[in-house]
Amino acid sequence: MKLIKWGFLVLLTMILISLYLNMGPGSPRNSANKFFTKIEEGHYEEAFDYVYFHDNAYDEDVTITYDEARENWVSRVEQLKAEGNFIKSYSGIEIRSNDGYPQGYVTLTVVENGKERIYEDVAISFVHxxxxxxxxxxxxxxxxxxxxxxxxxxxxxxxxxxx
Structure with missing residues (x-):
C-alpha cells in the first residue's frame, strides 16, 4: 500500500511539472511558440517581448533600457536577415524539466547565405x-x-x- 501511495505521489508530481512547463501565458512552451511565430512572421519587435535580454551576465542587473535593448536586438536580427541569414520556420517544440528548470528543443529551418538548412533539436534556454x-x-x-x-x-x- 505504501508503494502505491509513493507511486501516485510521483505521478502527480510529474503531471504538475508538465502542466507548469506547458500551460499558461508565462509558460516556457507559450513563450517559445510566440517567439518563433513572431520570428517567422518577421515581427521582430514583437518577438523581442519573449526574449530575456541582458547586457552583462544573465543574472546581473541590466544597465540599458528596454527600448535600447529592443533596438539593439531588432537591428541585429534585421541586419542578419538582410545578409541572407535568418530563421525561416520552426516545428516540434518540446519542453522538458532539467533539474527543475525548463529546457526546450525545437527543429528550425534556417536560411544561411541564401540556402535553407534544417537544424534538429536546437536547445532553447529559458530564464525566468x-x-x-x-x-x-x-x-x-x-x-x-x-x-x-x-x-x-x-x-x-x-x-x-x-x-
Whole structure:
C-alpha cells in the first residue's frame, strides 16, 4: 500500500511539472511558440517581448533600457536577415524539466547565405523574468555548433544585447 501511495505521489508530481512547463501565458512552451511565430512572421519587435535580454551576465542587473535593448536586438536580427541569414520556420517544440528548470528543443529551418538548412533539436534556454513572472527565451544552441562557437543566427537571436 505504501508503494502505491509513493507511486501516485510521483505521478502527480510529474503531471504538475508538465502542466507548469506547458500551460499558461508565462509558460516556457507559450513563450517559445510566440517567439518563433513572431520570428517567422518577421515581427521582430514583437518577438523581442519573449526574449530575456541582458547586457552583462544573465543574472546581473541590466544597465540599458528596454527600448535600447529592443533596438539593439531588432537591428541585429534585421541586419542578419538582410545578409541572407535568418530563421525561416520552426516545428516540434518540446519542453522538458532539467533539474527543475525548463529546457526546450525545437527543429528550425534556417536560411544561411541564401540556402535553407534544417537544424534538429536546437536547445532553447529559458530564464525566468521575475518582474513579469514569465519564462523567456535566453539562448538558442544547435548541437551542430562547435563548443564555444555559435552560428551567426544563434548569436543574433540570443538575449545578450551588450554588443
Amino acid at each position: 523574468n521575475k518582474s513579469e513572472d514569465k519564462w523567456q527565451v535566453g539562448n538558442l544552441q544547435s548541437f551542430e555548433s562547435n563548443v564555444g562557437e555559435q552560428n551567426a543566427w544563434e548569436k543574433a537571436y540570443r538575449g545578450y544585447v551588450g554588443e
